[in-house]
Amino acid sequence: MTISPDAFTFVRELVRAESAIVLDPGKEYLVQSRLVSLARTAGHRDVDAFVRELSTRRNPATLRLVVEALTTNETSWFRDSDPFTALRESVFPTLAETRPHRQIRVWAAACSSGQEPYSILMTAQDTPELTGWKVDMLATDLSQEMLDRARSGLYSQLEVNRGLPATTLVRHFERAGLSWRISPALSSQVQFRQLNLMRPFPPMERFDVVFLRNVLIYFDLATKQDILRRVRQVMAPDGHLFLGAAEMTMGVDDAWERVPAGSSSVYRIREEHRSCVS
Template sequence: MTLTAQEFAFISSLVRRDAAIVLEPGKEYLVEARLMPLARQTGASTVSEFVLRAQQRPEPDVHRRIVDALTTNETSFFRDGEPFTAMTSMVLPELLERRAAARHLRIWSAACSSGQEPYTLAMQMQDNLPAGWTYEILGTDISTEMLARAEAGQYTQLEVNRGLPAASLVRHFERVGAHWRVSPQLRRNVSFRRLNLAAPLPPLPSFDVVFLRNVLIYFDVETKRSVLQRVSAALKPDGWLFLGSAETTIGIDDRFERVVTGRTSAYRLKAATTAPLGAYGKG
C-alpha cells in the first residue's frame, strides 16, 4: 500500500523537525522501504498502519527510530580515498609542525555512522604520528543504532573488504569468530556520542580536523549555513575541514576558503592562510 500524501507529509515534517533532513515528494518509495522493518517489528501489517499509530500515539522512542531509519548510513573504511591521502600527505605534516609544543591532535568525525571513518582516522594517527604524540577522535551521529555498532567496533568480512587494506586489517583488527574487531589500542583513542548537527551543539573541545562528509547534501541552504557556523566554532582557527566531494562552503559560508589538497580539497577559515606556523600550537 502506498503512503498517502498526508502520511508522507507527517514523516517528512518529523524528519525535518528532528534532523533537518529534507524529504521531497517523490521519496515515498524510499520512506516505505526504510520504515517497513520498523512496521513489522511493531506488528503493523503495513507502513501506513505504522505511520497512523505514530501519529495517533506520539512516542519519543518511536519517533527517534523513524528518524534513525531515514538517516542515510552509507559508509566504508577509507571511503573515497583521497581525503585520507590528503590527511597523511599534507594535513598531518603541517599539524606536526604547528602542534610541536602540545604534541596532541584532536579530530572530530561528524555523522560517523557505524564507525568506519573515525577508526580509519585512528589507524592513520597510529601509523603516522611520531613517538610521544597522542591523539583523540570523537565520532558523533544522530542514530543511536549506528552509534551502538560503532562503539562495538565489530565488522563483518564484507565490511572490512570494502576499502580496508589487508595490512591495516592485520595490524589493527583481531578476529572474533566470523567477524573482525577493532584493536583495543585504537578503541582507547576513539569515543562516540549522539549529536544532532542541526540543533545547538553541546559544549565541545576545539578540533584540529573535522570530517563533515556527505552530510550537508541532505540539508537546505539555511540549515547548511547554521551547521557550518556551529562546526566552525569547534574548529581551531588553523584547523582543517573536510566535506564530501559533492559539498562546498562556497556561497554558503564565506568565512571558509577552499584549499586544494592533492587530488581533493579541504576548507580552512580564511585567517588561517596567513597565520605563521606555531601561531596556534596550544589548545
C-alpha cells in the first residue's frame, strides 16, 4: 500500500506551509513510513484514509502531529544521500584538479552528534581522486553536549542502523561493548569546536567545502543573510557550499549561485563577487 497522489499533495502543501520544508516528488515513501503509525493510532486502515479525514476536518492537533512527524529529523549517516554522491562524483574530483598541495579543508557547520563530518570523511576515502590526500575537517555546533558526543565517536546500535551501509560499518567502526566506535583513523582527522553561527566567526583559514545543511531554516531572513555573507568570507573563492534540500540562497544572498553537482546541486560564489573574498 502506497500513498495516493492526492494524499501526498495535501501533506506536501501542509508541510510546506507550516515549516517551509519541501517534500519533492519521490518522497512518497517517506510520507507513508512516517505517517503510518499515526494513521493506525487514529484508527484508520491506511495513510490515505487518515489524510482524507485530516483534509476534511483539519483538526489542529492532528495537523501539528503530521507536520512534526515529517520535520523531526533523526540524524542519519549520509543523510539524504544526494549531497554525498555529489561530493564523491563531482565536488571532490573538481577540487582534486585545482589543489596542488593535495589538501582539502572542510567545515561541517552544524555537526550535531557527528554523523555528518564522519560521513564526509568516509566519502573522501571512497573518492579515488583523493587517494593520499589530506582532508582537514572542522566540525562545529552550538551544543557542547552534542560536540562531546561527536568527539567520543561512540554510536548506539540503533544509530549505526540509520543509513549506514554494512560494508561501511565494518570498514570504519569497531565494537565497543554494546556500542560502535568510529575508527581512530577518521576521528583523528576532525577538530571539534563550539561555535554560534549567529555571532562573528573566529579567525579561520579558508574552506574548500562547507556543509550548512538544515540550519538556515531556523533563522529569520536578516540572520540568514548575515550568516551567508560571513560564510562567503571564510570560503575559498572557488569553494562549494551545501545547504539542506529545503534551503536556498536565492532572494537571501544573491552573491551565491546554484550550480549542478551530480544529481544534486551546490552553491558557489558568483564570479563577480569572488574578488571581494579572495
